[in-house]
Amino acid sequence: MSRPGCRPYGWCMWWGIGFGGLLYLVLMIVLGLSCLRKGHWVMFIVGFFLPFFWIIGAIIPPVRPQTI
Numbered sequence: 001m002s003r004p005g006c007r008p009y010g011w012c013m014w015w016g017i018g019f020g021g022l023l024y025l026v027l028m029i030v031l032g033l034s035c036l037r038k039g040h041w042v043m044f045i046v047g048f049f050l051p052f053f054w055i056i057g058a059i060i061p062p063v064r065p066q067t068i
Contacts, residue, residue, distance in 0.1 A: 031058040039063035 028051055035044045035057030043057035 028054060031055055034058040037062075 028047075031051075031054040032044060032047060035047065035054050038057065038060070039062055040057035040060070043053045047054035047057065
């Protein structure tokens, strides 16, 4: 039971879920695009179902060395 003037129980939990979800979304976009830029197309597609592949694809080196 909440008292007048107090925030309801669980209020901080919803802020944590919101910020955590936003952080997850931003990281998945950044890692997915990094995976694509390095030429790991298959890992990018599989990453939609298993996002762990986007992390791997962003860490491993590019398929071909980039020329300047």
